Amino acid sequence: MLFEGRKYSIKSKDYAEALRKGIEQLLTDDETLIGFYKTTNKLTYYITIQKAGTIEFQQFRLSTHKAKYSFYSNRTFLMPSNRHFSELAIEIREYLDRAAWYMFKYEYYFTLKVLQMTDRRRMGFYIENLFDVFEGSQGKMVFYQKHKTWKDNSMRVVNESLQQQLRALFAQGLLSSYPSQGDFEVYITLAGRVLLEENESAYLEEFKQDLKKVKWIDIEVPVKEETKDFQ
Numbered sequence: 497m498l499f500e501g502r503k504y505s506i507k508s509k510d511y512a513e514a515l516r517k518g519i520e521q522l523l524t525d526d527e528t529l530i531g532f533y534k535t536t537n538k539l540t541y542y543i544t545i546q547k548a549g550t551i552e553f554q555q556f557r558l559s560t561h562k563a564k565y566s567f568y569s570n571r572t573f574l575m576p577s578n579r580h581f582s583e584l585a586i587e588i589r590e591y592l593d594r595a596a597w598y599m600f601k602y603e604y605y606f607t608l609k610v611l612q613m614t615d616r617r618r619m620g621f622y623i624e625n626l627f628d629v630f631e632g633s634q635g636k637m638v639f640y641q642k643h644k645t646w647k648d649n650s651m652r653v654v655n656e657s658l659q660q661q662l663r664a665l666f667a668q669g670l671l672s673s674y675p676s677q678g679d680f681e682v683y684i685t686l687a688g689r690v691l692l693e694e695n696e697s698a699y700l701e702e703f704k705q706d707l708k709k710v711k712w713i714d715i716e717v718p719v720k721e722e723t724k725d726f727q
Contacts, residue, residue, distance in 0.1 A: 497511070497515070497575050497577060497579055497580075497581055497584070498578070498579065499511075499514040499515075502514075506538065506539060506560065506575070512538075512541075514581070515541065515581070516529070518585060519543060519588070521585075522585045522588060523592075526547050526549075527545050527546070527547055527548070528545065528546055528547075528548060529544075529545055530545065530553075531543065531544025531545075531555070531686060531690045533685075533686045533687065540558070540560070541557070541559070542556075542557055542558075542669060542685070542687055543558065544690060544691065545592070546694060547597065551600045551601065551695060551698070552598070552600075553597065553598050553600055554595065554598065555598070555668060555669050555687055556570050556571045556573060556588070557570055557571065557669070558572075558575055559572055559573075559574065559575060560574065560575055560576070562574075567637060568666075568667065568669060569668065570668060571591055571595070573587060598668055600691050600695050602699050602718075602720050603717050603718070604664070604665060604670070604691075605692065605695060605698075605699040605703065606661075606699075606703060606706060606717055606718065607658065607661040607662065607665060607717055608665065608670065608688050608691075609692065609703055610710065610715060611671075611684055612684065612692075617643075617712060619641060619642065619643050620641070620642050620681055621640070621641050621654070621662070621681070622642060622651060622673075622676065622682060623637050623638065623640070623673055623679065623680040623682065624638060624640055624679050637666065638653060638659070639654050639658070639662045639682065640653055640654065641654050641715075643713075651679075654714075654715065655714055655715055655717075657716050657717040657719070658716065658717050662682070665688065666682075669685060669687055669688075670684065670685055670687055670688035670691065671683070671685060671688060672685050706718050
């Protein structure tokens with residue numbers, strides 16, 4: 497990637513700094529870059545933007561290669577080494593102007609907060625891979641929960657209300673997974689964490705009340721009237 501005529505190694509600190517600066521410069525006054533993360537191999541960047549004073553956010557991926565799994569629904573912009581960033585900037589700006597932005601609704605906040613609390617309760621959430629759903633990126637993801645205190649070590653399918661939110665969060669890049677004993681354990685991505693933090697003041701008090709009603713063996717996500725239109 498060329499930045500104002502200069503070419504940096506994609507794995508260098510200078511490349512990351514130039515890329516971040518370029519993205520910040522293409523944003524409008526009401527858009528804020530709240531997430532800028534690179535993978536451990538330094539070949540992929542995940543970008544999270546939120547509109548000021550709203551729950552609207554957008555996330556996209558910059559990489560040398562396409563996303564491995566079709567379940568990740570966000571846009572990927574490819575970064576070939578001989579491309580000028582100014583060309584990519586125009587493409588990103590056009591995308592932000594015409595794309596439908598996500599709403600970080602209360603149901604997302606509730607689901608992510610509950611997942612944050614599972615470690616202390618010795619719980620985990622998994623995607624079972626019986627049908628090689630990841631290898632072929634086919635079929636429908638089904639999420640399971642497992643309590644590490646269960647003697648039979650079995651997994652149980654999560655409540656449908658939670659299934660829906662987990663699938664949406666996974667598709668938007670706020671959740672991901674890693675291989676774990678033949679299955680895939682779910683975790684909150686850095687983008688998910690920063691959106692939780694950015695929207696804490698809007699939802700925390702409501703969450704405290706709903707938390708009192710949570711049945712940890714069968715977690716249901718409360719659906720709020722004001723966010724039904726976004727589902």
